[in-house]
Amino acid sequence: MRLEAVGRRYRARGPWVLRGIDLDVPEGALLRVEGGNGSGKSTLLRLLAGIDVPTTGRITGRPRTAYVPERFAATLPFDAAGYLVHMGRVHGLCGRQAAARTEEWLERFGITGFAGTALDRLSKGTAQKVAVAQALLAEPELLVLDEAWAGLDTAARALLDEAVTERVAAGGTAVYVDHDPRRLAEAVPRRHRVAAGRLTDGPGGADEMARVVIEAEGTGEPPAALPPHSWTAGPAAGAPGLLRIRVPADRADAALRALLDADPPWHIRAVRSTGGTSPSGAVR
Numbered sequence: 063m064r065l066e067a068v069g070r071r072y073r074a075r076g077p078w079v080l081r082g083i084d085l086d087v088p089e090g091a092l093l094r095v096e097g098g099n100g101s102g103k104s105t106l107l108r109l110l111a112g113i114d115v116p117t118t119g120r121i122t123g124r125p126r127t128a129y130v131p132e133r134f135a136a137t138l139p140f141d142a143a144g145y146l147v148h149m150g151r152v153h154g155l156c157g158r159q160a161a162a163r164t165e166e167w168l169e170r171f172g173i174t175g176f177a178g179t180a181l182d183r184l185s186k187g188t189a190q191k192v193a194v195a196q197a198l199l200a201e202p203e204l205l206v207l208d209e210a211w212a213g214l215d216t217a218a219r220a221l222l223d224e225a226v227t228e229r230v231a232a233g234g235t236a237v238y239v240d241h242d243p244r245r246l247a248e249a250v251p252r253r254h255r256v257a258a259g260r261l262t263d264g265p266g267g268a269d270e271m272a273r274v275v276i277e278a279e280g281t282g283e284p285p286a287a288l289p290p291h292s293w294t295a296g297p298a299a300g301a302p303g304l305l306r307i308r309v310p311a312d313r314a315d316a317a318l319r320a321l322l323d324a325d326p327p328w329h330i331r332a333v334r335s336t337g338g339t340s341p342s343g344a345v346r
């Protein structure tokens with residue numbers, strides 16, 4: 063997806079909240095958006111999620127997208143399970159898949175007991191889990207998370223961390239805002255800062271954005287030497303026996319070495335770079 067000269071203001075002749083935003087959102091990228099209060103982070107995320115449109119400029123190449131808003135409006139006339147099934151259908155799942163994923167995510171978040179509870183009667187924490195589950199259950203190509211961790215308990219926050227890194231390792235893209243500077247830091251996000259309506263690269267800059275995705279086939283356990291949260295395995299990676307690893311470019315050699323030195327060694331199926339200033343392309 064690409065943003066070209068995107069601007070947004072909420073009133074004709076009102077102040078520009080965002081202006082002249084050019085941004086590439088490549089597949090397999092993890093983007094963190096930072097900025098002060100009221101700087102326009104949520105505005106940018108709503109544009110990325112496709113629930114708002116730019117006043118000027120254009121957004122092209124939108125993938126299948128799911129969004130967790132900063133505030134979940136739990137006013138729809140559904141119970142928790144009914145809402146998740148409905149959202150699964152909205153995201154393109156068939157009825158049976160939507161029901162199965164609903165059951166799975168209610169269980170993963172430990173809220174199966176609230177399946178039949180009306181949305182507006184859920185506690186804030188449980189409602190937030192439902193808000194997050196609706197975005198994760200359809201395995202979107204682009205996941206947009208606006209402070210999605212806020213209000214979740216420790217176990218649910220860890221589950222969301224894991225789900226996001228899994229999506230990204232599987233080739234999806236995630237964009238997030240979170241007040242905790244350490245959020246997903248181990249997964250080494252590309253950082254962007256919104257200030258005075260403009261978007262700049264955060265600390266790190268373009269050269270450090272390059273990531274390498276490695277696909278390997280094998281039968282053993284993923285090597286312990288791989289960085290934590292860097293890989294996804296089996297069906298989540300696209301096929302049984304497949305391991306998909308996403309690491310900063312400067313750690314790719316070490317990851318390849320760990321795969322080749324494993325017993326039995328992993329067969330390297332593909333290596334490609336994403337983001338950064340280096341050209342991307344598959345190498346076999």
Ligand SMILES: Nc1ncnc2c1ncn2[C@@H]1O[C@H](COP(=O)(O)OP(=O)(O)OP(=O)(O)O)[C@@H](O)[C@H]1O
Binds near residue numbers: 105
């Ligand atoms: N729907 C709206 N109508 C009018 N003004 C809006 C609307 N949404 C946001 N704004 C204004 O746009 C500016 C940026 O708001 P936005 O919520 O995008 O910032 P933010 O960086 O996410 O803020 P915070 O960190 O406080 O959540 C603010 O001045 C806000 O008042």
